[in-house]
Amino acid sequence: MSGELDYIRENVRKLLQELPPGVELVAAAKQQTTEKILAAIEAGIKIIGENYVQEAVAAFQVIGRRVSWSFIGHLQKNKVKKAVEIFDMIETVDSVDLAEEINKRAAAQGKIMPVLIEVNSGREPQKFGVFPEKVEELARAIIQFPNLKLSGLMTMGPFEDNPEEARSYFRETKQLFDYLQNLNLPGADLRILSMGMTNSYRVAIEEGATRVRIGTKIFGPRV
Numbered sequence: 105m106s107g108e109l110d111y112i113r114e115n116v117r118k119l120l121q122e123l124p125p126g127v128e129l130v131a132a133a134k135q136q137t138t139e140k141i142l143a144a145i146e147a148g149i150k151i152i153g154e155n156y157v158q159e160a161v162a163a164f165q166v167i168g169r170r171v172s173w174s175f176i177g178h179l180q181k182n183k184v185k186k187a188v189e190i191f192d193m194i195e196t197v198d199s200v201d202l203a204e205e206i207n208k209r210a211a212a213q214g215k216i217m218p219v220l221i222e223v224n225s226g227r228e229p230q231k232f233g234v235f236p237e238k239v240e241e242l243a244r245a246i247i248q249f250p251n252l253k254l255s256g257l258m259t260m261g262p263f264e265d266n267p268e269e270a271r272s273y274f275r276e277t278k279q280l281f282d283y284l285q286n287l288n289l290p291g292a293d294l295r296i297l298s299m300g301m302t303n304s305y306r307v308a309i310e311e312g313a314t315r316v317r318i319g320t321k322i323f324g325p326r327v
């Protein structure tokens with residue numbers, strides 16, 4: 105067991121050394137025990153990414169606010185209240201309805217919630233996220249909500265074994281990010297471009313990612 109924790113700490117240290125300055129590392133912690141997440145934090149992880157509100161609640165009760173918490177899964181409306189309590193950022197806003205619900209709950213809790221728009225850069229019908237051509241419209245809707253802070257874009261990209269195949273999707277998402285920045289939308293603070301996972305983070309960084317979300321390369325393969 106301690107060997108496993110050493111492995112995690114070592115993985116985090118190597119990654120932190122490898123990442124260029126200005127690129128944030130999110131530890132994608134789905135299915136991991138709190139003990140393993142704590143090992144990653146000891147080695148320097150500052151942001152935990154969670155896909156499920158229930159899992160996050162359990163880890164959050166032990167770990168608390170010594171790190172920041174980013175929601176990276178698909179958020180159901182009935183989980184928004186709890187999510188707004190725990191998370192410092194929600195990376196996966198993909199509809200006005202969801203934005204409205206987050207705004208409502210954030211207002212009730214006296215918070216301003218930083219959010220990213222999830223872009224379905226591969227235009228895959230079965231996936232979450234908005235198609236690239238719909239992102240500006242959603243961005244313009246989000247900035248109308250006083251308790252949301254539009255902070256950037258997130259994308260998964262199509263799952264490919266070869267990370268080179270993800271490059272064009274990352275590139276298109278970066279172009280969209282630049283385009284949105286140039287609109288100077290009032291109240292928006294577009295600084296985060298969250299893209300790249302274990303297989304693809306190097307390519308994502310080359311294409312302009314400011315934040316990568318890594319699970320397997322930190323914790324080992326999920327079973």
Ligand SMILES: *Cc1c(COP(=O)(O)O)cnc(C)c1O
Nearest residue numbers: 132176301302317318319320321
């Ligand atoms: C699981 C997950 C990751 C990390 O995936 P790995 O391939 O294990 O690095 C990143 N982003 C999201 C949204 C995830 O669900």
